[in-house]
Amino acid sequence: MDMPRAPLIEVRDLSAHYGAEQVLFDVNLAVLEGEIMVIMGGSGSGKSTLLRHLLGLETPSAGQVLMLGSDMAKLGARDQLALRRQIGVAFQGGALFSSLSVAENVKLPLRERGDLGETTMDIIARLKLEVVNLAGCGDMMPAELSGGMLKRAAVARAIALDPRLLFFDEPSAGLDPTVAAALDELILQLRLALEMTIVVVTHEMESAFKIADRITVLDRGRVLAVEPVERLLRNDNPRIQNLLNRRAETPEIESADYLRRLTGEA
Amino acid sequence: MLARVEILGRQTVRALDEIGYAAVLFGEALIWIFAGHRWGQPLRLSATVAQMLEIGILALPIATLLAATVGVMLAIQSLYSLGLFGAQSFAHVGIALSVTREFSPLIIGILVAGRSGSALAARLGTMSINQEIDALRVIGINPVRFLVAPALIAMLIMLPALTMWANLVALGAAGLYVSAALDLSLAAYTAGTLEVLSPNDLAHGLAKSALFALLIALLGVVNGSRVEGGAEGLGRATTRSVVQAISAIVVTDMVFAFVATQ
Numbered sequence: 001m002d003m004p005r006a007p008l009i010e011v012r013d014l015s016a017h018y019g020a021e022q023v024l025f026d027v028n029l030a031v032l033e034g035e036i037m038v039i040m041g042g043s044g045s046g047k048s049t050l051l052r053h054l055l056g057l058e059t060p061s062a063g064q065v066l067m068l069g070s071d072m073a074k075l076g077a078r079d080q081l082a083l084r085r086q087i088g089v090a091f092q093g094g095a096l097f098s099s100l101s102v103a104e105n106v107k108l109p110l111r112e113r114g115d116l117g118e119t120t121m122d123i124i125a126r127l128k129l130e131v132v133n134l135a136g137c138g139d140m141m142p143a144e145l146s147g148g149m150l151k152r153a154a155v156a157r158a159i160a161l162d163p164r165l166l167f168f169d170e171p172s173a174g175l176d177p178t179v180a181a182a183l184d185e186l187i188l189q190l191r192l193a194l195e196m197t198i199v200v201v202t203h204e205m206e207s208a209f210k211i212a213d214r215i216t217v218l219d220r221g222r223v224l225a226v227e228p229v230e231r232l233l234r235n236d237n238p239r240i241q242n243l244l245n246r247r248a249e250t251p252e253i254e255s256a257d258y259l260r261r262l263t264g265e266a
Numbered sequence: 267m268l269a270r271v272e273i274l275g276r277q278t279v280r281a282l283d284e285i286g287y288a289a290v291l292f293g294e295a296l297i298w299i300f301a302g303h304r305w306g307q308p309l310r311l312s313a314t315v316a317q318m319l320e321i322g323i324l325a326l327p328i329a330t331l332l333a334a335t336v337g338v339m340l341a342i343q344s345l346y347s348l349g350l351f352g353a354q355s356f357a358h359v360g361i362a363l364s365v366t367r368e369f370s371p372l373i374i375g376i377l378v379a380g381r382s383g384s385a386l387a388a389r390l391g392t393m394s395i396n397q398e399i400d401a402l403r404v405i406g407i408n409p410v411r412f413l414v415a416p417a418l419i420a421m422l423i424m425l426p427a428l429t430m431w432a433n434l435v436a437l438g439a440a441g442l443y444v445s446a447a448l449d450l451s452l453a454a455y456t457a458g459t460l461e462v463l464s465p466n467d468l469a470h471g472l473a474k475s476a477l478f479a480l481l482i483a484l485l486g487v488v489n490g491s492r493v494e495g496g497a498e499g500l501g502r503a504t505t506r507s508v509v510q511a512i513s514a515i516v517v518t519d520m521v522f523a524f525v526a527t528q
Contacts, residue, residue, distance in 0.1 A: 052400075055400075055404055056403075056404075057400055057403060057404070077305075078305075080406070081406040084404060084405065084406035085406060087404065089401070089404045091397045091400065091401055092397070093396055093397060095396055095397040095398050095400065095401040096398075097393075097398055097401075098392075098396075098398075108405065108407075109405045109406075112307075112405060112406060112407055114306050114307075
């Protein structure tokens with residue numbers, strides 16, 4: 001792989017709140033062109049919130065997110081649209097539109113461009129479905145697809161406009177190991193064949209170690225590390241080691257103590 | 267006591283928030299309907315036609331049944347109450363005015379609120395839970411233009427159309443009953459009805475139905491797009507949209523009737 005170049009995404013001192021609760025604390029992050037960045041963390045670590053901010057679906061409480069050099073929150077509608085056309089997202093559950101066939105889902109971003117004929121859109125949709133190994137499934141409805149097929153169809157829609165940046169939200173969640181491995185391979189192929197910069201949010205370590213150039217570890221809304229896999233494995237931060245070794249954070253409780261708590265005895 | 271005041275305060279703030287949100291949605295939908303083509307993002311005609319089919323055409327059988335039932339019911343009650351004064355020959359007056367000004371828009375409004383308002387809330391809620399709304403935004407498609415504007419236009423066209431249809435069916439059914447009961451010809455009943463009705467009466471009913479359409483669409487969208495808490499939240503939002511829409515229709519009906527008759 002070529003050496004990574006300029007950052008396509010820069011997160012500067014990002015803080016986020018849900019109501020009164022702060023969920024991200026001064027997050028700083030740079031995703032370099034051509035790399036696969038995995039954002040990893042346990043439940044409630046803030047990785048989904050970070051992803052929503054990266055996608056411009058939420059407005060930061062403080063700080064900024066620069067996407068391809070622009071702060072999406074400050075762009076006008078036309079510039080925001082132009083920027084969004086350089087981004088593709090494969091959501092966790094696929095988020096395919098249930099009233100449209102698989103091919104129509106893939107064609108939707110193309111149709112919204114408004115400058116492509118029906119035949120051209122058909123050809124592109126067929127090509128994208130072939131890339132994700134769903135050739136011949138274009139006429140199926142989303143409800144007829146398996147979990148793995150849904151995710152691949154979502155990838156086909158995400159790459160319909162040949163974006164520079166591709167985001168995956170929990171790509172392996174809910175899939176059996178074989179299908180999850182196939183999806184990991186697909187992510188690697190997309191980077192190789194289409195030279196995309198890819199951001200993957202996941203809590204699946206096996207998948208993360210396989211595909212990542214660098215991993216960002218989030219913990220309770222803070223970035224603990226942004227490192228290549230090899231260096232992360234040697235990181236001696238106890239919270240990172242807990243995450244990597246799947247160790248519970250709650251102290252062990254003796255059975256007698258547990259019983260006392262259950263019965264309400266102090 | 268303090269807790270009750272707090273609950274009341276929260277509910278008031280929430281209600282005001284929802285009214286404001288509905289107003290913004292309505293304004294934004296109007297902008298997309300009238301100016302979307304200037305930005306290369308016109309109203310989705312195919313989606314609008316599909317919604318019109320769903321809201322209007324597919325509701326025709328049940329709307330026909332309800333309208334006919336209401337027409338016959340009004341005929342029975344009119345003949346009974348006017349019979350107390352020996353004025354059964356004036357039954358067509360009350361029936362014609364009640365149907366066109368009150369019953370058709372009200373019955374069709376309640377029917378569409380239960381049938382299509384709930385469907386709209388459920389659809390948007392499901393899309394919200396499944397991240398389809400997020401997907402639209404990420405693709406660069408404005409959800410108001412894509413989802414709300416077609417539903418709003420379809421509702422604004424089909425509710426008055428269904429109301430007009432209900433007028434015909436209810437008056438026809440009432441005419442059949444009255445002419446049979448009083449041994450009148452249907453032609454005489456129809457002539458009497460046409461003599462009583464003015465364009466103003468029809469406009470009164472149709473304007474109300476357009477207002478109901480707006481309420482049903484906006485309440486469906488507001489409740490659907492704010493679903494939280496998975497399937498349970500979706501159920502709550504759907505029920506809420508129907509209850510709110512029917513309540514709003516009944517209250518608006520009363521206010522409209524009062525204002526229009528002053």
